[in-house]
Amino acid sequence: xxxxxxxxxxxxxxxxxxxxxxxxSHLSVRDRGFTLADxxxxxxxxxxNVVFREARHLARLSDGLRVMQIPEPRHLxxxxxQAVAGAGRMDVSIRLTITRGAGAAGxxxxxxxxxxxxxxxxxxxxxxxxxxxxxxxxxxxSGRRNAxxxxxxxKTLSYTDAVLAWLEAQRAGADEALFLDEHGHxxxxxxxxxxxxxxxxxxxxPVTCAALPGITRATILELAKLAGIRAEExxxxxxxxxxAQEAFLTSSLRGIAPLRSVDNRNIGRGAPGEVTTRLRSxxxxxxxxxxxxx
Amino acid sequence: xxxxxxxxxxxxxxxxxxxxxxxxSHLSVRDRGFTLADxxxxxxxxxxNVVFREARHLARLSDGLRVMQIPEPRHLxxxxxQAVAGAGRMDVSIRLTITRGAGAAGxxxxxxxxxxxxxxxxxxxxxxxxxxxxxxxxxxxSGRRNAxxxxxxxKTLSYTDAVLAWLEAQRAGADEALFLDEHGHxxxxxxxxxxxxxxxxxxxxPVTCAALPGITRATILELAKLAGIRAEExxxxxxxxxxAQEAFLTSSLRGIAPLRSVDNRNIGRGAPGEVTTRLRSxxxxxxxxxxxxx
Numbered sequence: 001x002x003x004x005x006x007x008x009x010x011x012x013x014x015x016x017x018x019x020x021x022x023x024x025s026h027l028s029v030r031d032r033g034f035t036l037a038d039x040x041x042x043x044x045x046x047x048x049n050v051v052f053r054e055a056r057h058l059a060r061l062s063d064g065l066r067v068m069q070i071p072e073p074r075h076l077x078x079x080x081x082q083a084v085a086g087a088g089r090m091d092v093s094i095r096l097t098i099t100r101g102a103g104a105a106g107x108x109x110x111x112x113x114x115x116x117x118x119x120x121x122x123x124x125x126x127x128x129x130x131x132x133x134x135x136x137x138x139x140x141x142s143g144r145r146n147a148x149x150x151x152x153x154x155k156t157l158s159y160t161d162a163v164l165a166w167l168e169a170q171r172a173g174a175d176e177a178l179f180l181d182e183h184g185h186x187x188x189x190x191x192x193x194x195x196x197x198x199x200x201x202x203x204x205x206p207v208t209c210a211a212l213p214g215i216t217r218a219t220i221l222e223l224a225k226l227a228g229i230r231a232e233e234x235x236x237x238x239x240x241x242x243x244a245q246e247a248f249l250t251s252s253l254r255g256i257a258p259l260r261s262v263d264n265r266n267i268g269r270g271a272p273g274e275v276t277t278r279l280r281s282x283x284x285x286x287x288x289x290x291x292x293x294x
Numbered sequence: 295x296x297x298x299x300x301x302x303x304x305x306x307x308x309x310x311x312x313x314x315x316x317x318x319s320h321l322s323v324r325d326r327g328f329t330l331a332d333x334x335x336x337x338x339x340x341x342x343n344v345v346f347r348e349a350r351h352l353a354r355l356s357d358g359l360r361v362m363q364i365p366e367p368r369h370l371x372x373x374x375x376q377a378v379a380g381a382g383r384m385d386v387s388i389r390l391t392i393t394r395g396a397g398a399a400g401x402x403x404x405x406x407x408x409x410x411x412x413x414x415x416x417x418x419x420x421x422x423x424x425x426x427x428x429x430x431x432x433x434x435x436s437g438r439r440n441a442x443x444x445x446x447x448x449k450t451l452s453y454t455d456a457v458l459a460w461l462e463a464q465r466a467g468a469d470e471a472l473f474l475d476e477h478g479h480x481x482x483x484x485x486x487x488x489x490x491x492x493x494x495x496x497x498x499x500p501v502t503c504a505a506l507p508g509i510t511r512a513t514i515l516e517l518a519k520l521a522g523i524r525a526e527e528x529x530x531x532x533x534x535x536x537x538a539q540e541a542f543l544t545s546s547l548r549g550i551a552p553l554r555s556v557d558n559r560n561i562g563r564g565a566p567g568e569v570t571t572r573l574r575s576x577x578x579x580x581x582x583x584x585x586x587x588x
Contacts, residue, residue, distance in 0.1 A: 015323070025322060027322075031321075033328050034328045034391075035453075037331035043399075068454075109457070122399055143442060143443045143445070146438065146442075148438040149437045150435060151458060152437070157328070157454065160332060160362075160448075161444040163326075163332050163362075164444040
């Protein structure tokens with residue numbers, strides 16, 4: 001691929017390595033991804049055909065497949081890269097979904113599991129400039145995350161709770177919802193990890209607080225150490241968050257998004273803070289370095 | 295429909311009221327039921343074209359759609375009955391799935407939600423005779439249900455935890471897995487409600503223990519009262535269950551399935567008990583009455 005123009009047909013959809021028309025029907029209603037959320041996914045970004053931290057995403061997915069006893073399809077990496085190559089060299093987001101495949105009704109998996117692999121390549125979503133310049137407002141969701149669930153730490157297709165929390169935030173006029181875990185510790189946002197700045201150091205909830213082991217989260221912890229910023233995984237309450245100097249959310253597509261308020265109370269000065277801004281620059285530079293410039 | 299023969303093409307599949315080929319592709323990979331488990335479902339049984347307790351299933355679904363802010367599609371009842379009629383007059387199971395429809399990547403629902411409605415009609419599944427004569431063995435799942443979740447009490451598409459618990463039971467050589475809630479109370483099985491018999495009376499976990507408000511569960515509570523059996527919703531621990539006289543599981547398709555052991559310890563004498571057997575007869579008679587005989 002040499003051109004920089006994006007194929008006008010984005011999003012591109014690939015099922016089991018074959019390109020299929022974007023509009024139309026791709027899946028059986030008997031696919032267990034649809035009937036039981038019996039699958040996992042990864043969301044990645046790519047620039048100039050380079051998928052940022054691809055190996056880490058695929059390693060996390062591989063770990064999850066093992067826990068779920070879904071045989072890992074061959075060619076995953078090749079299928080992702082082929083899909084990305086088809087989209088030209090611009091910034092794209094990639095969703096890689098793997099399900100246990102089609103099956104009869106009920107929980108019993110088929111004797112011969114044939115996983116379904118879907119790769120979708122879309123333009124990088126547009127986040128309003130305010131997301132970064134002003135920061136996001138959040139509520140604390142009425143429902144709690146469950147660190148004791150069978151699927152804690154896995155990026156499964158079960159996002160129903162996140163959708164309902166997002167709707168709750170929307171009804172409250174907020175941008176995001178934060179979850180506490182069943183013990184009242186801060187956990188994560190609907191689809192992002194949470195960081196706070198306390199006494200100049202970074203703190204993020206450990207995975208034992210039902211936080212997903214995010215790839216961006218891990219990257220930020222590394223960048224903080226390189227930048228000489230103290231960083232640790234530690235439990236904290238909503239009260240500790242409310243009195244933090246800064247807070248931000250991390251995810252593969254939105255990157256680092258400052259959090260300006262929670263339940264209508266400002267975090268710090270109610271604007272992106274110094275540590276957040278430093279880390280945003282360091283993160284942008286890292287993506288440039290690993291993906292060869294913007 | 296006058297014949298008693300089942301259409302050889304079962305399962306029948308209907309998408310938004312239109313019959314579609316059983317094999318093949320029916321859904322977009324962008325359907326939020328697939329990407330986010332953003333939907334609800336009901337499992338029902340029908341005999342001689344009569345859907346058992348159809349109104350209650352549709353009422354529960356309607357309540358769930360309201361909580362999830364998914365507009366209720368018109369014609370649901372008609373679409374279910376049309377699907378059942380297409381299958382002749384024998385015993386069938388019906389799965390009715392409703393999702394928020396297709397959408398762009400991310401949690402944000404589309405401005406104009408067009409729900410996807412899938413009805414699948416299958417032969418009633420065959421449960422081994424032992425399920426009822428000998429009873430089921432169960433383990434207590436390592437993961438817990440979450441009564442505090444955003445979706446507690448809703449029959450959403452998020453069954454990933456149930457699948458993993460089922461696999462855990464299978465690895466242990468057991469038939470079923472029982473969940474405790476986050477406080478250690480007994481909750482339910484992977485896709486059934488739980489009842490125990492203590493001092494001759496029935497006890498089932500309240501929905502505040504993350505038990506789904508099952509239609510069969512409600513029916514059993516009514517039948518018990520009619521039969522002069524004390525019945526109540528009350529929290530109980532795994533220890534109380536272990537010392538119960540009897541225990542059984544209820545669901546729309548399997549009906550009442552006796553539980554003979556939990557974690558390799560017999561419940562009562564390790565065989566279906568008297569109360570369980572009485573209720574099984576009463577339940578079978580009720581289905582006969584409401585659906586016009588077997």
